[in-house]
Amino acid sequence: MVKCQPRALTPYLDGELSPDVARQVEEHLRTCPSCGAVFDEVTNAADRVRQLGRAKIPEAQLWSALDDFKARYQLEDGAESDRIPPAPQHGWPPAVTEEAQRPFLVRPEPEPQQPTLPAMGSATAPELPLVESPLVEDPTPAELPAAEAPAPAVAGPVPDFSHTLTPPWMALRPEEIDAAADEEAPEIEAAIARLQAEEDEADAQATAPMPPEELRGPTPAPWFAAWTPGRPGAPEWTDQDDATEPAPGPVEPPAPTAIEPPAPSNAPAARSDQAPAPDDEASASPLEHMGAPGFQAGGIDELPPPIWVSEQASPSAPSDEVLAAVEKMRRQLDRVPAPTTSGRRLWRRSQPAAASDAAETVPAGRPAEDFAAGSDVAVAGGGRRLPAVTPALATAAAALRRWLDVAADNSRGAWTTLQRQSRAALPQGLFAALPRRLPISRPSREDEFEGGTEGRRRTRVPVIAIPAAIGGLLALGLIAVGLFVLLPHHPKSTSVSHRSAAASHASVATAPQPAPSHASAPTPAATGAPSLQQVSTAGQGGSGYQVLGMRAALHTDGVYRLVFDLQGAGPRPTVTLGRAADGSYYLVAPGITIDPAVLARWAPGGPVSSVAQQGSSGLQLRLGMTRPVSYSLIYLSAPTRLVIDFGS
């Protein structure tokens, strides 16, 4: 490289040049001392920046803060993802394996805590952890058929009695329940017959061979093992209550209180009454006859679980009364309108029979109510279906159609009449037909940093969010404009200060200044701008600064530097330096004051032969020069200094 290219020195220092160009720069640096000086300067600057101090926050503090970050933004654990990827087929080279396969991001082990003595009175018993049981809502009528599905049990299908709990709203409308039960008496009778048939079928299945041990679940209690029909050693028993069962006919529905869960203390007695008595020992307890250990002695550990415990279903078949009550209750719930509490509906209104049949064909995962009573509307472009058209929407559509027809006929009288009718019909219909889900979405533009190796991903934003956001922004803009108009803010005051600064700066150049001591040396202000040449200006129009000291020295490359140490705050005062026609230099700074003693202590040197203060206000120095020199003016901070460099 023959020609100097100082711009290439920085990339050469950073190793960003190609090998050929770097070789040429290196050869040039050997022969060009000026480029070598520039290269040393660049190297020195880079080294000084690299040696700047850094923060050293301990890693333990960062780990605790990182946990907060990850919890707040629900971030995944990225420690494992930064590990080296799986090795290729031929394996990683040793250098890569040793360095890169070491564990990354290892959380430091917490310091072991010193064992502390327990406080007084606390070393009695360990505190038991509090276990919160989840709150389970009462099943709604729509959920009841699904909950009715019998769970697989060893002794046959056993219905789940968890829904037999009397919900609190049952006491609210007993008269409606009774009325509905009277109307549904034939249905209740048929249901009882159907359940009886299912019960008989379950009894027949109970005699089937036992499944393998691993499929039978937990080991049943001794009383259960002895009582289960079909097991070896179990007594044969028949349902003797069949004889006392009422004949088929209209069944008087029992009161709702009949299915109240019995008290736990009564449960064994009720169960023992329903259990068959073998042969001639009808008065004795069947469990006692079967030799259930501990039951006769009254041991509560061997008592069967109460029937209202849903987690452990009773192994025995439910009685007819219970089944009838369950079926009746189910029918009643389907009939009774949903009670409301303070205007809020407790559950959804049940659908008619046809709608219920249609809902059974609904695929899993889709709410059945969307398919009930009406036709579905396919939304173009969305691919999803709106909720069913309600009668209100049909009313609204008809009203709108009539409205348009009348408008076409241009009949004034009919128009007025139908307009009034449509106003009453449209809002209700349209509001009722609003979809509960937003079916249409469109992709949003993502930041350029989003994406990954698999390409950019698209997030879908509902269409309604865009006009809502625009409306929100407009509202915020209006609020902001209003508040900015009402409240005082900074930009106005800033612009005013700028104007005042400009005015003060103009006054520096135009205001009359006191006459200099030498008539042949006019001040720049008195003689105006044309009297000065090579005018240099610095500062922002500030004031209130004071000169604490003056110093001067010969700097590098023959530069003579004159430094004024200043004290003050705020914007820096405007300083003007120029050369007059007589060869002297004038330094004018109205915002800076100087003590004559400070000026007297300073000894001229270099190209400056004399310094004299002109006037009584501000800094107005006349610098006598031995020869014409070039100069520059600059402010330095921390501490504030005014630096004048006189060149050769």
Add this chain to the structure above:
Amino acid sequence: MNELSMVLAVSQATPSFDSLFLTEFNQIFGYVQRLVGDLAAAHRLTEESFHQLARYYRKGRKPIEARALLYLIATQRAREQARKGDKRSLVQRLFARGEAPLVEFAAEDTRGLATDTSQRALSTLEFGSRVVLLLHDYCGLSYSETARAAGIGKSAAARELDRARHEFKQAYDYIKF
């Protein structure tokens, strides 16, 4: 594929938020402090930068060039701080949340960020020159990462870096005198 290319391929994989936070927090803290010159403001801006970066990592996503993105966010926030100072806009005054800082540190942890001659020389540079000089020489970013984080082209970053080094040297000599 030689060993060097394998190592480079491993090093260029998109880092997780955990690794960025643990390895770059001190660096970002020092970088922002060198830009704005205020320790408290630098602490706040650094945490805000990581808050913003964490939003790119939600739902299992990963941004591309995450390190450059982090420095870009920090640079933007430092530029806003240098331009407006502690003044907050009306929206910020109305809706900004006053949250306690998550990272705690002692005074000796930030002793290296004390103002010195180099810091004074840096404060005399323009903001763009300061950004490029600090990103490359202080934070150790490559030319491409520096250009990405500064929001300029690679050649412009090289020119700006060369100019910034010369200006820094001149200002340093002025102040050292």
